Amino acid sequence: MIILEAKKLTKSFGGLMAVADVSVTVNSGELVGLIGPNGAGKTTLFNMLSGYYKPTTGEVYFRGQDITKLKVFETSDLGIARTFQIVKPFGKMTVLDNVMVGAFAKTGHKKEARDKALEVLDFVGLFNAKDNLAESMTLGGKKRIELARALATEPELLLLDEVVAGLNPSEVKGVIEIIRKICKDKRVTIVMVEHVMQAIMALSDRIIVMNSGRKIAEGTPEEVANNPEVIQAYLGRGMTKSARG
Ligand SMILES: Nc1ncnc2c1ncn2[C@@H]1O[C@H](COP(=O)(O)OP(=O)(O)O)[C@@H](O)[C@H]1O
Ligand SMILES: [Mg+2]
Known part of the structure; x- marks a missing residue:
C-alpha cells in the first residue's frame, strides 16, 4: 500500500529551483533513504512533505488524501512527524519536557x-537523562531528544x-539500532536523509538520489x-569522503 505520494514537486526561491519536478512514492512499512550532495x-x-513549505507546483498525497495545502499541525494530526537537521531543543527545559511537547x-x-x-525516552535510551536540561546534552543526546x-x-x-x-x-551505531527498532516494533514508515553512508546502506530498502533539485x-x-551518475554527483562536488562516511 502506498502511504506517501509526491507528484512533480517543485519549489523555487526567487530564481533558484531548490526542488525541480520531483516525484516520490513510499510504500507502507518501507525505509527509504534520501541522499545527495549539500544543496541538492x-x-x-x-519541508514540502510535512507542511512547512507549500510547493510552488505539484501535489502531496498521504494515504490517498491530498495534503499539499495542509499546515504542519494538520499533517502531524494525520500521522506525519519529522526531525530537524539542525537540532534546537528547548535548552532550558528538561529532556522530559521537550519530549512532552x-x-x-x-x-x-x-x-x-x-x-x-x-x-519513548526509554525506547531511545534517554530514560536516565529525563531530568537533565536539554542544553546540557551532547549532540548525540540532542539528536535522540529530537527523535x-x-x-x-x-x-x-x-x-x-x-x-x-x-x-x-x-x-552512529546506537542510532542505527534505534531506527531499526522503530521500523520493527512500531511499524513506522521512514524516509531518512543522511550523509553517513554506513547508516543509509545498512537501513534502506530503497534509496532515492537527488542532485541540484x-x-x-x-x-x-x-x-x-554502482550508478555512474550518482558517483559523479558526489565526486563532482568533492563529496567522496563524507559520502562514504
Ligand atoms: N528558505 C530558503 N530560501 C532560499 N533558498 C533556500 C531556502 N531553503 C533552501 N534554499 C536553497 O535551496 C537549495 C536546496 O537546499 P536544501 O533543501 O537545504 O538542500 P539539502 O538539504 O539537500 O542540503 C540550496 O541552494 C539552498 O540554499
Ligand atoms: Mg538538508
Missing part, C-alpha cells in the same frame, strides 16, 4: 503526555533529516552505489 534539495523536499500533539492530558514521553519528540506524536510516517550526521561511530536515481542500495 533534500530538506526542502521534506511532542506528546501533547496527541493528548491534552498532562499525565498521558508524561507517560508517553517516558515510554523521541517526533516519536511521541505517534507517527505513521517519520521523516528523519540527518539524525546520524555529526555523531561519533559508537553513537532533481531526482537523479532510485533503486536498491547496491544499484545506487
